[in-house]
Amino acid sequence: MADKIHVKTNINGNDIDFLCEPRQSLLEVLRDNLDMTGTKEGCGDGNCGACTVFLDGRIVDSCLVLAVEVDGKSVSTIEGVADVDKLHPVQEAFLEHAALQCGICTPGFIMASKALLEREPDADEGRIRLWLAGNLCRCTGYDKIIRAVQSAGETMQGN
Amino acid sequence: MTSTSNPKSKYNVVGTSPIRHDVLGRVTGKAKYGVDLRLTGMLFGKTLRSPHAHARIRKIDTSKAEAHPGVRAVVTTSDMPIVNDEVADFGETMANYRLLAELCLANGKVLYKGHAVAAVAADDIHIAEEALDLIEVEYEVLPPVLTVQQAMAEGAPLLHEVMTTRDVAARFTRGTDTGVASNIASRIVFQGGDPEAAFKNSDVVVEREFNTKMVHQGYIEPHNETAFWAPDGHLTIWTSTQGAFGVRTQISKTLGLPEAHVKVIPMEVGGGFGGKIRSYMGPTAALLSKKTGRPVKIVMNRKEVFESSGPTSGSNMRAKIGANKDGKITAAEVYLAYEAGAYPGSPVAAGASTCLSPYNLENFFVEGLDVVVNKPQVSAYRAPGSPGAALAVETVIDEVAEKLGIDPIDFRLKNATKEGDRQVSGVVFPRIGCVEVEEAIKNSDHYNTPLEGKNRGRGTAMGWWFNGGNASTAMVTVNSDGTVGLVTGSVDLAGTRTAISMQVAEVLGITPDEIYPSVGDTDSIGWTGPSGGSRTTFSTGIAAIQATNLVLDEMKKRAALLWETQPDDVTFENNSFISNKNSEDTISFKDLAGKLMGTGGPVSASSTSNPTQVGSAFGGHICDVEVDTDTGKVTVLRYTALQDVGQAAHQSYCESQVQGGAVQGIGWALNEEYYYTDDGTMANSTFLDYRMPTTLDLPMIDTILVEVPNPGHPFGIRGVGEVPIVPPLAAVANAIADAIGVRLTELPMNPGSILAALKDKK
Numbered sequence: 001m002a003d004k005i006h007v008k009t010n011i012n013g014n015d016i017d018f019l020c021e022p023r024q025s026l027l028e029v030l031r032d033n034l035d036m037t038g039t040k041e042g043c044g045d046g047n048c049g050a051c052t053v054f055l056d057g058r059i060v061d062s063c064l065v066l067a068v069e070v071d072g073k074s075v076s077t078i079e080g081v082a083d084v085d086k087l088h089p090v091q092e093a094f095l096e097h098a099a100l101q102c103g104i105c106t107p108g109f110i111m112a113s114k115a116l117l118e119r120e121p122d123a124d125e126g127r128i129r130l131w132l133a134g135n136l137c138r139c140t141g142y143d144k145i146i147r148a149v150q151s152a153g154e155t156m157q158g159n
Numbered sequence: 160m161t162s163t164s165n166p167k168s169k170y171n172v173v174g175t176s177p178i179r180h181d182v183l184g185r186v187t188g189k190a191k192y193g194v195d196l197r198l199t200g201m202l203f204g205k206t207l208r209s210p211h212a213h214a215r216i217r218k219i220d221t222s223k224a225e226a227h228p229g230v231r232a233v234v235t236t237s238d239m240p241i242v243n244d245e246v247a248d249f250g251e252t253m254a255n256y257r258l259l260a261e262l263c264l265a266n267g268k269v270l271y272k273g274h275a276v277a278a279v280a281a282d283d284i285h286i287a288e289e290a291l292d293l294i295e296v297e298y299e300v301l302p303p304v305l306t307v308q309q310a311m312a313e314g315a316p317l318l319h320e321v322m323t324t325r326d327v328a329a330r331f332t333r334g335t336d337t338g339v340a341s342n343i344a345s346r347i348v349f350q351g352g353d354p355e356a357a358f359k360n361s362d363v364v365v366e367r368e369f370n371t372k373m374v375h376q377g378y379i380e381p382h383n384e385t386a387f388w389a390p391d392g393h394l395t396i397w398t399s400t401q402g403a404f405g406v407r408t409q410i411s412k413t414l415g416l417p418e419a420h421v422k423v424i425p426m427e428v429g430g431g432f433g434g435k436i437r438s439y440m441g442p443t444a445a446l447l448s449k450k451t452g453r454p455v456k457i458v459m460n461r462k463e464v465f466e467s468s469g470p471t472s473g474s475n476m477r478a479k480i481g482a483n484k485d486g487k488i489t490a491a492e493v494y495l496a497y498e499a500g501a502y503p504g505s506p507v508a509a510g511a512s513t514c515l516s517p518y519n520l521e522n523f524f525v526e527g528l529d530v531v532v533n534k535p536q537v538s539a540y541r542a543p544g545s546p547g548a549a550l551a552v553e554t555v556i557d558e559v560a561e562k563l564g565i566d567p568i569d570f571r572l573k574n575a576t577k578e579g580d581r582q583v584s585g586v587v588f589p590r591i592g593c594v595e596v597e598e599a600i601k602n603s604d605h606y607n608t609p610l611e612g613k614n615r616g617r618g619t620a621m622g623w624w625f626n627g628g629n630a631s632t633a634m635v636t637v638n639s640d641g642t643v644g645l646v647t648g649s650v651d652l653a654g655t656r657t658a659i660s661m662q663v664a665e666v667l668g669i670t671p672d673e674i675y676p677s678v679g680d681t682d683s684i685g686w687t688g689p690s691g692g693s694r695t696t697f698s699t700g701i702a703a704i705q706a707t708n709l710v711l712d713e714m715k716k717r718a719a720l721l722w723e724t725q726p727d728d729v730t731f732e733n734n735s736f737i738s739n740k741n742s743e744d745t746i747s748f749k750d751l752a753g754k755l756m757g758t759g760g761p762v763s764a765s766s767t768s769n770p771t772q773v774g775s776a777f778g779g780h781i782c783d784v785e786v787d788t789d790t791g792k793v794t795v796l797r798y799t800a801l802q803d804v805g806q807a808a809h810q811s812y813c814e815s816q817v818q819g820g821a822v823q824g825i826g827w828a829l830n831e832e833y834y835y836t837d838d839g840t841m842a843n844s845t846f847l848d849y850r851m852p853t854t855l856d857l858p859m860i861d862t863i864l865v866e867v868p869n870p871g872h873p874f875g876i877r878g879v880g881e882v883p884i885v886p887p888l889a890a891v892a893n894a895i896a897d898a899i900g901v902r903l904t905e906l907p908m909n910p911g912s913i914l915a916a917l918k919d920k921k
Contacts, residue, residue: 023285032283037195038188040429042379043461047846050379078188091186095178096161098811101653101819103185104192104380104429129854136851138377138430139653140815141822143860 009070011036012080020067027051029067030077038078038107042136049135052108053077059115061134078107081114089155090114090148099148101139109135113149121156123149161811163670168807172665173874176811179657180676181427193383193399193426194458201385202231202280204447204457205287206440207294208467209269209276212303212533212839213316216267216276216296223293224279229286232450233294234443235277236264240415246333247408254437256412258502262536263413263442269298270318270501271535272839273466278440280447280455303533303839307475307496310342310530318342318501318531329584330508344503344529347511349583352522357490361481365558366492368477369551371906372832373498375470376540377823377851380429382468385456386444394421394448396441399428401650402689406438407681413442424680425650432823433539434469436689465844469538470833472497472505478514478551482559486573490522491515495548497529500536505529506544509625512584513885514548516623517571517593517777518556519580533839539691541820542624542881546827546888550906553620553889558902567619567893568606572597589774592803592867596779597621599865605781605799614786615796618893621779622885626869626878627692628773631699632685635663635706636763637714638675639756641749643667644763645676648687649699653816653880658696658808659703662874666707667748668734685767693776693878696808697869702768704873709764714751717758721746772871776878778802780821780886784894788917791910793829793895799861800886805869805877817883818860824887826852832907 004019011034020029027044030036030053042048044063051062054076081088090113093099100106109132116123116131123131128149129142137145161176168174184190221233242260260266265274277294281287304310304318317340325345327334334345358364385397394416400406403423411418428435440457447455459467475496481489493514497505511527560570575594581587600606600619610617636644645663649655660674687699715729718736722729722744730737736751738744746754755762783797800821807813830850834843843849868875888906896902901916 021285028284031195032197035197036188037191037197040192040380041194042381042429043846045461045845045847048379082187087183087186094186095182098161098176098179098654098815100182100185101812101815102378102380102428102430103182103190104378106185107188110186125859129857133853133855136377136379136846136853138379138432138823138851139819141818141820141860142852142854142857143818144811144815146854146859 005068007068007071010074012076022068024067025063026065026067026070027062030062036077036079040104040107042105049112050105050108052111052135054111054115059112078111081110088114090117090152093148093152093155097144097148097151099140099144105135105137109137109145113152117153117156121153123153125150165810170665170874172661172671174807174810176809177657177671179654180660181651181656190427192380192429193397194380196385196397196426196456198385198387198454201454201456202282202451203284203287204278204280204444204455205284205291206275206443206457207277207291208463209265209272209274211269211298211300212272213301214269214298215301216265216269217299218297219277220295221277224290227290227293229282230279230290232280232447233277234446234450236266238446239264239442242413245412254504256409259409260413260442262502263439271533272841273463273535275443275467278443278447280451304342305532305534305835305839307498307530307532310532315342318533327508330512342531344499344531347508347527349511349525350523351583354490354492354522354524357522358481361489362484363559363562364479364481365555365562366477366479367555367904369904371474371547371550373470373473373534374827374831374833375465375849376432376434378430378432378434381459381461381464382435382439383456383458384438384441384444385454386441386448387454388445388449392420394445396421396423397426398423398441399426399435401428401431401435401652401691403650403681404648404686405436405689406441409438410441410445414445422680422682425678428650428652431652432541433543433691436691437469437538439468461846462844465849466841467535469536471540471543472499472537474498474547476547476551478555480555480559482563484563486563486565486570488518488520488574491520493525493548493552495527497544498532498534498537499529500534501531502536503529503531505537506539510544510548512582513545513623514552515583517576517621518574519576523583525583541823541884545622545624545885546824549620549622549885550888550892553886554892554902557618557893568597568600571621589772590867590870591775591777592865593777595865595867596777596801596803599801599863600779600781603781603799603863605797605861610783612785614788614898616784616894616897618782618890618897619779620886620889620893621777622882623775623777624693624882624885625775626697626773627694628698628770629688629692629694630767630769631687631702632765632767633699633703633706634684634763634765635703635710637710637752637755639753641752642673642675645674645703646679646684647699647703648679648684649695650690651678652690654809654812655690655695658812659700661808662700663703663707665874666704669748685765693881697872697876697878698768698770700876701770701872702766705766705768706764709766710762713762713764717755718746718751720758770871774869774871774877776803776882778882778886780890782890782894784891784898786895786898786913788899791913793908793913795825795858797858799863800883801863801865802882803865803867803877804879805872806866806875807864808876813864813879814862816879817862820880820883821860821887822852822857824884825891828888828891828906828908830907830909
């Protein structure tokens with residue numbers, strides 16, 4: 001076993017440091033070392049999007065990022081999306097539009113949707129479908145997810 | 160959209176769309192699924208799996224793995240107690256406990272690639288994975304059989320030397336032993352009238368053969384089980400399961416423990432669709448925990464989910480349907496041979512029972528074969544057995560209508576099954592909505608909007624599925640502030656906490672957010688069947704309504720005490736108790752809830768349901784496609800799913816169930832398949848290569864809820880979840896036939912097969 005490495009990072013606005021093995025993914029460290037289990041593992045090879053997080057403002061599949069890579073960078077996860085007393089408009093829209101059933105893919109969809117709408121709150125259906133094609137949902141058939149994201153976009157535009 | 164009112168519903172709460180009780184945790188990452196569990200001192204388990212599809216295990220040497228630093232225990236089948244043959248009903252499938260034990264740890268033979276052979280518990284998952292490489296297994300490789308045709312061929316290798324074919328008369332029965340050693344585990348036949356003679360006297364007869372591949376439920380959360388075997392001999396299992404009680408029984412039977420010594424705590428489930436009823440790693444995790452004295456968690460990776468959990472059957476099928484010029488069906492003959500995987504238990508009996516249900520037939524012959532092959536043992540998958548059989552019947556029906564020059568829905572309406580008609584299994588239909596669904600198709604905007612454009616086509620298909628009855632327990636408690644606690648034994652897969660709470664709220668005249676629902680573990684609530692078979696909102700709903708009525712009976716006694724009258728003189732309506740003797744004596748539910756301690760103590764009630772009048776539901780789908788004749792790609796342009804949901808319980812989640820089922824069916828039709836190489840290796844065991852529908856592959860899925868109340872439920876609710884996966888396979892195939900003039904009879908209808916069909920056409 002290789003020596004553990006000391007990583008200093010910022011997660012959801014908090015400076016955090018942890019020890020990890022070089023072979024550990026960011027997803028594994030979030031879930032198993034830091035007990036932040038909101039980020040989900042659906043496949044472990046970058047094909048389902050359930051582990052989507054922000055890394056320095058860009059969305060990544062955290063199963064494909066080594067934990068040592070986040071040294072000196074900032075990470076945002078589903079746990080940091082809502083304020084203490086207020087949901088993010090995307091979360092609110094998923095609630096209102098019944099945009100989930102089992103919910104295991106939901107954190108990934110919310111992170112990916114938030115990334116889109118922060119840049120393009122006016123994204124239309126086609127744009128949303130293209131952007132979210134890397135996130136798999138097996139329960140809903142996507143209809144209500146797309147509508148929720150459209151609605152959240154309207155809220156974020158102030159409509 | 161969620162909403163707390165619905166002007167179309169005759170009820171105050173039932174039929175509306177309130178926000179789900181549990182959904183906040185799911186959008187913030189706080190909900191605890193089985194995979195999220197972490198216990199103090201927990202070890203990580205990993206399973207060694209067979210690299211061969213069919214082989215005898217000569218020797219297993221675990222010594223090097225046991226000596227690896229960080230490894231705490233290794234188990235093989237020699238650690239399992241001997242389990243006797245005993246067949247049990249798992250709600251949607253039958254299973255033999257001895258074979259379930261072998262499924263968890265192979266005993267002497269491996270029967271599919273991915274079959275569990277040994278397991279390791281270690282300090283972390285990486286150490287456990289390293290240790291798997293150190294376990295030495297000697298195999299004697301045997302030739303595999305991979306399709307039903309291969310398995311039934313003369314001289315085919317037998318998977319189970321002791322297995323003989325059983326003749327079965329009905330679903331969920333064991334039948335009689337024919338004594339014939341074979342890979343055919345069982346044969347079921349339904350027959351009526353004289354189909355041979357009727358075919359001879361038909362104006363049109365169409366017969367086709369179909370082949371489909373194994374497909375997976377595709378839930379995003381992998382299987383996971385965590386076990387702690389306490390020093391006092393009591394075992395606790397935490398798992399994402401559809402049914403905690405079934406897991407308890409399976410684990411107690413396979414480990415030889417008294418049922419009361421096993422407690423199963425159901426965690427939130429990240430998708431099941433029938434695939435999370437059986438326990439795959441519970442006994443193994445338990446044995447590892449017993450050896451180490453520590454909790455052990457085992458989680459499958461995605462490759463294991465594909466190769467080692469329970470997909471649904473591939474098949475070889477034939478359907479033959481005759482009709483006369485007047486549009487009446489004369490006879491139907493259906494042959495279904497379903498892959499069971501390594502152990503008996505394909506859903507072929509359900510396929511045979513359901514596939515002709517939209518039609519009232521005099522002359523029919525249906526034969527179903529359950530065939531073992533060297534692939535993972537199939538599990539239930541949403542309306543198990545029905546979608547494949549419906550592909551065969553509904554495409555041939557479409558072709559017969561085409562040959563007769565009759566609109567396919569008019570053809571179906573001429574032959575539609577109604578209340579009082581007999582199913583092929585002999586069961587008489589209660590009030591059903593087959594005609595209503597077909598009429599709704601005819602009246603829909605989609606069906607009445609002409610489809611124009613080259614290589615475009617429209618297809619329709621029907622589907623039918625039972626509503627499972629099965630037993631449920633619910634407990635209702637009244638809090639002093641007038642709110643109500645509700646505990647059910649039903650695991651909540653997709654909003655049933657709320658759909659059941661709504662029924663309690665309806666009875667009490669309060670709002671759903673005044674109900675606080677939770678899911679009990681096997682020690683805290685009475686026996687409840689799995690959440691499957693479209694039964695939870697229906698059957699557990701009945702248990703909850705009954706428990707609520709018991710609570711009201713007790714509260715009437717308390718009101719009577721306050722008013723010095725008799726309980727029989729108290730009625731409950733519009734959220735208030737009223738004295739029949741004195742109209743001024745009224746008290747609201749909430750106010751009386753605050754007086755319970757002074758009138759005899761707290762009030763709670765538990766009730767069980769085991770409904771026999773269970774009903775069933777029909778769905779009908781309309782699909783428009785465009786086929787790219789250069790690439791073979793099929794694009795779904797428009798899709799409408801109609802379904803008789805009975806009285807909709809939760810409007811929005813009824814729509815969502817219908818949409819989700821339709822899309823799983825579209826994936827099954829167009830892209831999904833277990834792609835096997837000749838040695839029995841699944842070549843596409845990732846989400847990259849096992850191609851489930853993405854956002855880009857689909858249009859919005861329109862839904863039309865047809866509401867024909869179910870006489871077997873106090874509010875008329877029907878089960879909803881499964882029917883929507885039944886029609887899509889045929890609806891898509893019929894649309895493709897309409898678009899390019901070729902009838903595809905093999906799934907999936909992916910670009911390669913479309914191009915091949917177009918080439919054959921030329």
